[in-house]
Amino acid sequence: MKRALITGVTGQDGAYLSKFLLDKGYKVFGMYRRTANPNFWKLQTLNCLDKIHLIPADLSDASSILEAIRISEPDEIYNLAAQSFVEASFAQPLSTADITGLGLLRILEKVRQINPNIKVYQASTSELYGDGQKGLLNEDTPFAPSSPYASAKLFAYHTAKNYRRSYGIFVCNGILFNHESPLRSLEFVTRKITNSVAKIKLGLEKELKLGNLEAKRDWGYALDYIECMWLMLQQDEPDDYVIATGETHSVKEFAQEAFNVLGLNWEEYVKVDSKFIRPEDVMYLQGDYSKAKNKLGWEPKVKFKELVKMMVDEDYKKWQDCLAGKQFPWDAPYYVSDLNIISRTKRA
Numbered sequence: 001m002k003r004a005l006i007t008g009v010t011g012q013d014g015a016y017l018s019k020f021l022l023d024k025g026y027k028v029f030g031m032y033r034r035t036a037n038p039n040f041w042k043l044q045t046l047n048c049l050d051k052i053h054l055i056p057a058d059l060s061d062a063s064s065i066l067e068a069i070r071i072s073e074p075d076e077i078y079n080l081a082a083q084s085f086v087e088a089s090f091a092q093p094l095s096t097a098d099i100t101g102l103g104l105l106r107i108l109e110k111v112r113q114i115n116p117n118i119k120v121y122q123a124s125t126s127e128l129y130g131d132g133q134k135g136l137l138n139e140d141t142p143f144a145p146s147s148p149y150a151s152a153k154l155f156a157y158h159t160a161k162n163y164r165r166s167y168g169i170f171v172c173n174g175i176l177f178n179h180e181s182p183l184r185s186l187e188f189v190t191r192k193i194t195n196s197v198a199k200i201k202l203g204l205e206k207e208l209k210l211g212n213l214e215a216k217r218d219w220g221y222a223l224d225y226i227e228c229m230w231l232m233l234q235q236d237e238p239d240d241y242v243i244a245t246g247e248t249h250s251v252k253e254f255a256q257e258a259f260n261v262l263g264l265n266w267e268e269y270v271k272v273d274s275k276f277i278r279p280e281d282v283m284y285l286q287g288d289y290s291k292a293k294n295k296l297g298w299e300p301k302v303k304f305k306e307l308v309k310m311m312v313d314e315d316y317k318k319w320q321d322c323l324a325g326k327q328f329p330w331d332a333p334y335y336v337s338d339l340n341i342i343s344r345t346k347r348a
């Protein structure tokens with residue numbers, strides 16, 4: 001039986017990957033960081049919390065990473081843990097660099113020392129490209145990070161390549177473009193929109209405040225992208241791959257489509273609030289996944305409209321169930337509306 005250690009197991013991708021690997025017969029170990037309140041609703045939703053083995057550890061704490069690797073004795077490590085919210089990286093640049101950047105270095109050092117045969121997947125990102133790009137972006141497009149988050153991920157990207165060349169460690173960068181799902185956290189724009197659309201339809205909210213409506217993203221479905229992480233580690237040689245849909249849409253188009261799903265006109269509800277506009281933003285992302293298609297045999301299955309509908313339908317159903325008194329693991333009722341958060345202001 002193969003053994004996998006997933007860092008960031010409580011996140012969107014960590015939950016889907018846990019289920020994917022359990023279904024493949026893996027023994028799954030999930031590294032989670034200690035929090036004052038429980039944070040397992042995504043794993044519970046997918047019915048796999050009681051099937052994985054949880055190890056408390058933190059990417060900023062090298063000794064806890066050592067323990068996690070010793071306990072799990074993995075064949076494969078999937079490094080999904082990060083401070084993953086770009087906007088927060090402007091407010092917390094140092095901890096973002098520590099976790100999102102140095103975190104991988106701490107893992108690779110332990111792998112090098114304990115068992116250099118462990119294969120490692122690194123969650124790289126399309127944010128590496130930064131602002132000002134045009135056309136389809138691929139593995140050869142130069143990177144120009146536009147946030148502390150992207151700079152930290154660029155450090156990790158090069159660290160992975162360096163450990164591959166210097167020590168022969170099997171480590172792959174998955175340059176994943178934005179991927180979403182009903183398990184996406186509420187601070188990201190897609191789920192923020194779909195959750196609000198559901199609440200507005202049910203009379204629980206009156207408006208939706210957003211920032212930059214013109215930014216374009218290549219949005220795919222998280223579950224489609226999980227398979228790729230695994231495929232990369234099943235190859236004979238480690239390599240880096242772009243994973244995307246090849247389509248791009250603006251935040252405005254996402255909002256328009258999401259309100260459409262429930263028969264609402266987005267223009268009546270969406271307001272722009274400058275507090276959600278970032279000091280620097282990436283205006284355009286569109287990925288070329290030909291290398292993954294040719295070498296891994298991978299293609300995305302879910303495209304834009306289907307993704308938006310899936311997310312709106314799920315949030316709408318859950319709010320209806322919640323109002324009917326049903327109880328289930330879910331984040332939305334406990335979310336502090338970002339309208340109440342005053343620390344986020346546009347920087348000059």
Ligand code: NAP
Binds near residue numbers: 007057084099179180
């Ligand atoms: P996510 O939902 O934000 O999950 C991030 C995970 O990292 C959570 O489990 C979080 O734990 C954990 N974490 C944060 N700080 C940690 C620390 N100091 N020590 C240990 N764990 C820590 O992110 P995601 O969307 O699943 O993305 C997975 C990875 O892919 C991330 O590295 C992200 O940067 C990258 N990525 C995501 C996308 C995307 O569109 N989703 C695209 C490209 C790359 P808590 O639950 O306790 O916060």
Ligand code: G4F
Binds near residue numbers: 126187189190216
């Ligand atoms: O949903 P977002 O916060 O995602 P972003 O910044 O693209 O980052 C996500 O994808 C990356 C891959 O490219 C990952 F590496 C990263 O971990 C994360 O998963 O914002 C998308 C766009 C931005 O241009 C933002 O300025 O939406 C714009 N936006 C407009 N109004 C907003 C809002 N974003 C958020 N979060 N909230 C708003 O109200």
